[in-house]
Amino acid sequence: MNRHTAREKAFQILFQLDINDNEPQEAIAAFLETEESNIFLKGLVEGVTNVKDEIDTIITNNLENWSLDRIAAVEKTILRIATYEIRYMEDIPRNVSINEAVELGNVYGDDKSGKFINGVLSRIEK
Template sequence: MNRHTAREKALQILFQMDLHENESQAEMEEMLVAEGNEPFLRNLVEGVRQRKEELDGMITDKLENWSFDRIASVEKTILRIAVYEINYLDDIPSTVSINEAVELGNRFGDEKSGKFINGVLSKIIA
C-alpha cells in the first residue's frame, strides 16, 4: 500500500471512529488488520487518535473567524492527519502533507474543502 492510499484508509478509519466515539481499541485494531496492518497507516491512525486533543488545539489556534465546531467532520479528520504528519513525521516534507490533504479534501469534501484545508495548513507551517 502506498502512502497516498494509506492516507485515504486512515481518513476512513478515523472518520468512522470520530462518528462512533465509543469505538474501542479492539475495533480499531480490527480495522487496521483488515487493511493489511500497514505500518504507515497504523502510525497515522494511532498517532492521530492518541494526540487528537493536541491536534485539535493546534488547528483551533490557526482558525480565523471560524470555530472548530463548525468544521465538517471530513475536513477535521483530514486536518488532524496532516497536522500530525507535519509535527511528528520528520521524513515527510510539509508541502507533501499539505498537497495530500488538499487532494483528500477535494475528493472527499465539498467544493471548498481543498481551499479551506490549504489555508489552515499554510498557517500551521508559517
C-alpha cells in the same frame, strides 16, 4: 500499500472513530478485514488518536473566523491527519502533507474543502 492509499484509509478509519467510540486497533482491523495492515496507516491512526487534543488545539489556533465545532467532520479529520504529519512526522515534507490533505479534501469534501484545508494548513508551522 503506498502512503497515499494509507492516508486515504486512515482518513476513513479516523472518520469512523470520530463517530463511534472504538479502539484504534479494533477500527483498523474491522476496516481492513482481510487486507493486511500497513505500518504507516497504523502510525497515522494511532498517532492522531493519541494526540487528538493537542492537534485540535493547533488547528484551533490557526483558524481565522472559524471554530473547530463549525468545521465539517470530513475537513476536521483531514486537518487532523495533516497536522499530525506536519508536527509529529519529521520524515514527511510539509508540502507533501498539505498536498495530500488538499487532494483528500477535493475527493471527500465539497468544492471549497481543498482551498479551506490549504488555507488552514499553510498557517501551521513545523
